[in-house]
Amino acid sequence: MSHPDEIRLASRDLGGGRFQTDLSVPGARCAACIGKIEKGLGQLPGVEAARMNLTARRVSVTWRGDEVPDMVAALEGVGFQSHLTGAQQDDKDPELSRLVRALCVAGFGAMNIMMLSVSVWSGADPQTRQAFHWISAAIALPCLIYSGRIFFQSAWSALRHGQTNMDVPISIGVILAFGLSLFDTIGGGEHAYFDASISLLFFLLIGRTLDHMMRDRARTAVAGLARLAPRGATVLQEDGRREHLPVDQIEPGMKVLLAAGDRVPVDGVVLEGLSELDCALATGESEPRRVEAGSPVQAGVLNLTGPLILAATARARDSFLSEMVALMQAAEGGRATYRRIADRASALYAPVVHTAAFATFLGWMLASGDWHRAITVAIAVLIITCPCALGLAVPMVQVMAASRLFRAGVMVKDGGGLERLAAIDTVVFDKTGTLTLGRPRVVNATEISAEHLALASSLARGSNHPVARAIADEGQGPGHAGLQVVEHPGLGLEARHGGHLYRLGRATWALDGRGASASVGTVLARDGHLLAEFTLEDTLRPQAREAVAELKALGVRLLILSGDTPDAVAGVAERLGIADHGAGLYPADKVARLSALAAEGRKVLMVGDGLNDAPALVAAHVSMAPGEAADIGRNAADFVFLHKGLEAVPTSLRTARRAGQLVKQNFALAIGYNLIALPVAVAGLVTPLIAALAMSLSSIIVVANAMRLRGAPTVRQTAGKSIQRRADMPASPVEATA
Structure with a gap:
């Protein structure tokens, strides 16, 4: 304690x-x-x-x-x-291991007992039937003790404190079915229902294991983001000594030494040095950001090129990175509302069924005075109304939908995401890495002379800067070998060749201030005179235009929210025909915009890839990320698409809408089955054996209906472009009214 x-x-x-x-x-x-x-x-x-x-x-x-x-x-x-929190941490998940072991034991027992039951149901002679009952009991007892303890321990803990939960009626039903079966087996009875009790445990454990895995995935996203924070940093003391301190001991005002390749430990401002930062965590910018004395920096961003001395402006727990973690935790807590609704619905269902079973027992006791008959009918009510079909209504459709989307190159990480995706009416895109590939390309290469292009390419090969790589890719042939290229962080590249000084980089630097106002991009200069100006733009993700057209046809609203510059965002928005867009947004700004949309009643799908998108991915109604996204983005998203093309977004939406229809049908089938089965069982017209068969049949019907989601892909034409589509996907609202 x-x-x-x-x-x-x-x-x-x-x-x-x-x-x-x-x-x-x-x-x-x-x-x-x-x-x-x-x-x-x-x-x-x-x-x-x-x-x-x-x-x-x-x-x-x-x-x-x-x-x-x-x-x-x-x-x-x-x-x-x-x-x-944090007092006990373990990389392993003992609860998941416990659930998986219990599930395997219950599955093994259920399959073997069911095989023995088939022989009994088929009319085995009394001696064989009695032997099979005893074998079934021997298999069922250890399975009941080992796998059932998941529910028994929870039920006993609640009862011990004068409480109740859903595991209480589950435990009563399983123990009653096993107890009566054992009583009948000892007395040489004709029927035993060990298969019903162990199968019930098996189906319930499937649902509990999947639920635990989904919740654990959400926790992984938050923990992964928190791990981006350095454990410590080098602090420059007033007497000049350097001391490495844990990050939580760094106080505002301390001077922090940051080498190239290190992440910023706390929020601060640059005192000395010149470098470029990878600010993907904060803004998702497509290019590194140049910083110098006086520039603010956020915790978690990566220092790329030069050493810096920072003055800390906040403690680690008050830093930008901690704020992002808090945003993700708060958003995940809010999204748990959906799970609470489902849990409460299930919690209400079980007491109603068990109350009906108890009332049936009392009624038959009063009517017949035969306790064995009364309890047999009550168990039949419990078994026939077991919510297996209702429990399979959603998971089976989710499994089929996930399988279908996997064939289309989309991984479903959260089964509940399919339900949320079916309801979306707004799609919010990040720009860099999502609508675009995050790789700039030179669009005016044909307007630049081959000599100048080769020279610029030779200079650019000396750097890993995204703009330099784009220029290097445009060069033809070996270029100018032997150049001694020097990189100036935040400015560009320079080299001497043939008695001249060549520079490739920012216009204000490369031109020594001469005519810099006429050239604001990347230029090649010789001795301060302009030779060539490079116009670059980000490469659109394959099928981006087609996907946008398809989403418009589906009747959803489209927005771009990006941390990039206004000009870059506006350019991509114009190329794709998306009117609503915002630029220069930090993670908290994106979350605020999503909250505003939610307040308007909008159901938002967030599609993003960067570290800075993780809080927004969690805060959105449902989220999606490309496979090449940062680990944090992939962990935070409900869906991950593995192909380069953006067609995965409309394909997933259509599949989710179809899955939503099948879920509703399955609910109708399960509820209709129970409305018919309950009065029949209460009337004593079925035995526990028939009840178990009816319960299994209802589950099979639900599974068969879910399998209707399977289908082969077809091709549809949208806005003159080819869009892949599955045969049995529903038409969009626009198509339905056409």
Whole structure:
């Protein structure tokens, strides 16, 4: 248990005597847990608010006063162990390993017991039937103990504290089915239902494992972004000594030495030095940004070319990078609303079914006085109304949709993303690396003489700068060998050849100020005189125009939100015909724009690739990133498309809309089945055996309906361009009314 002094030191001072403490609650699993945790903490003296993030399994507590509230004890009182966030970290995920092992054991047991049951159902003689029942019991018991403990431990923890959760009725149903089957087996009964109890565990564990994996993926995105922060930095002391300090010990005003290739540890301002920074984390800019004395820098950006001395302006926990992590965590907490709705719907379903089963038992006891008959009918009600079909309604469609999208080069990382994607009415694109490939190209190469182009290419080969690489690619032949090229960070390249000084880079530098106002881009100069000017533009991603036309046909609104310069963003927007665009945006600005769209009632798909897009990808209703995106962007996105072409966006949207239709059909089938099956079972017209078969049949019907999503690709013409399309995708709203 954490000591109060330890909790106070780990808490963030909000000012005015208010503090915020983050506690990890690994045992929180469902919407009911959220309510218990927030209510239990809210009753403590001094606690103003408690907010549970189910995905991160972390609760943030805001409190006031001199005495630290006993939060750990309060959580233990409602059945949850807790510890300070970060106090226990492990690269492995023991919970996922436990779920997978339980799933494998339940699957093995269910398959073997089902094979034995087939022989019994087929009319085996009494001796063989009795032997198979005992073998089934021997297989079912260890499976029940090992795999069922996932539910039994959770149910017992809730009951021990006078609470209930969805695992309570699940545990009762499984134990009753096994217990009656064992009783009948001992008494030489004709029927036993071990297969029903273990199969029920198997299906429920599938859903729980998938849910855990989806939540863990969201936590990985946040953790990956946090790892971009350096662990320490070299600080220049007042007496000239250099000392390496942990990053959380760097205070505002300290001088930080930054070598080329290092990431900026904290927000600061440049005191000395000249360099270029890779600001993809902050702005997604297509080109490195030149910094000099007086330039502000943000934590997490990468120093590329020269050493710098910075003056820290903020602590690590108040830095730009920490703000991005907080944005992602806050957005993920908000997106958990969808999961809460689903959890509450499931939690309401189980008590209704088990109440009906208990009422059936009492009714048959009063009517017949035969407890065996009454409990058999009650178990039949439990089994026949088992929500397996309802539980498969969404996952099976998601599996088929994911398989289909994979064939189209799109990876589905979050099954719930398909449901959200089907509802979108707005698509927001990042520019660099998304609508474009982030690689500039020379568009006026044919207007430049071959001699000047070869010379510029020879100079450019001495640099890894994106503009230099683009110019180098345009050169033909070997060029000018033996040039001694010197790179000036933030300015350009220079070399002496034939008694002349050649420069390739910024006009103001290459021309020594002569005529610089007429040339604002990249130029080649000899002795300060202009030889050639290079016009560059970013290369559009393949099929970008076709994808934009297709999305317009689908009736969605299109926007570009980018950290790049206004001219660069406006140029791409004009080339693609997208009227609404914003430039010079930081991650928080993008999140704010997405929040404004959400406030208007818009459902937004965010398509981005850079480190700076990660908070926006998490904050959006649903998100997508290209396969070559930064690791953080791929982790944060719900979908990743592996091909270069942007056609993946409309293809995914059409598939998601079709999947949404099939999910609704599956829900209708599952609910219709239960409306018919429940009264039949209550009337005692089915045995647990028939109930198990009916339950399986309903699941098969749902799976078969989901398989209708399979189909071969076809080609459709949109705006005169060829667009790949699947045969059974639904028409867009525009097509439907045409």
